[in-house]
Amino acid sequence: MDALFSSFTAVAIAEIGDKTQLLSLFLAARFRNKTAIISGILVATLLNHAASAWLGVWISQFIPTTWGPWLLGGSFIAVGLWLLIPDKDDSEDNAVLKYGAFVASCVLFFLAEIGDKTQVATVILAATFDNAIWMVIWGTTLGMLAANVPVVFAGSWLLQKISLDWARRTACIVFMVLGIFTILM
Template identity: 60%
Template sequence: MEALFTSTAVVALAEMGDKTQLLSLLLAAKFRNKSAIVMGILLATLLNHAASAWLGAWLAGFINSSLGQWLLAGSFILVGLWLLVPDKEDAVSSRFDAYGPFLVSLVLFFLAEIGDKTQVATVLLAAEYQSVFWVTMGTTLGMLFANVPVVYLGARLMEKIPLNVTRVIASVLFILMGIMTLL
């Protein structure tokens, strides 16, 4: 259960101010069907994070040595530092709007997560906990906790969340996980 709770908390915090959260805001402004947006986010995240967690669990078989532990710990610390760098909003083309909110959300979220901080975090968490299922569930819940309120409450919510504070908290959590991995 530790894998579930840690994955949920870390990704929910790491997602604050992330480009996919900004994408949620944009999709909510473009489409009225909020449930379809949320379902697209859910499926895209499940697919992306399941593949990432599988990769992390597979890599864990190679990092059981002390060198592997140092690499894993260093990766957690690097992601922690990376979280301090705010994302920039990517321009989203409106040429796909005709495909509807579910398909547009699914495709854009899946693509936006490739190489994103939360995808890298999912790989690292799965390597640490060696649990594809619980890490996938946790990181997916974290994504939903961070993005669903944005879809439904939009800009009003984004104005009230101190993004810099959440970035620092998420950064500290990753750095602490790196240190704990070494210990």
């Protein structure tokens, strides 16, 4: 259960102000079928995070178990600092958009997640919780959905009400505290 909760929390917080949230906003503005967008996000995240988690489990065989709390805590701190660097929406009118909301969401989300902080977090979480890989995959996927589904449905309204700079700073502080807590416990 720790793997599920840690994975969910890490990704849900790391997604605040992330480029995939901007991509969600773009897709919601472009397509009316919100269910197809969310389904595309789900499939892309499951595929990307499953591959990342399995990579993390493979890497974990080379890392001494005593390093686990340090790696996880350090990664939380690193992701917290990374959150202070705003992402840009680098989605452009793309040829994949002509295939509809589901395909566009699935392909663009999968590509946007490559090398993203949530993918890196998934690798590290899976390396830390290598005996609970499915909990990590489900936790990170649910965290991704928790952060992006509201944007799909209410993104424009949310952007008017919440400052992304404030949200990033708050998320950074939460990650720093989680990192320190993980290292000390």
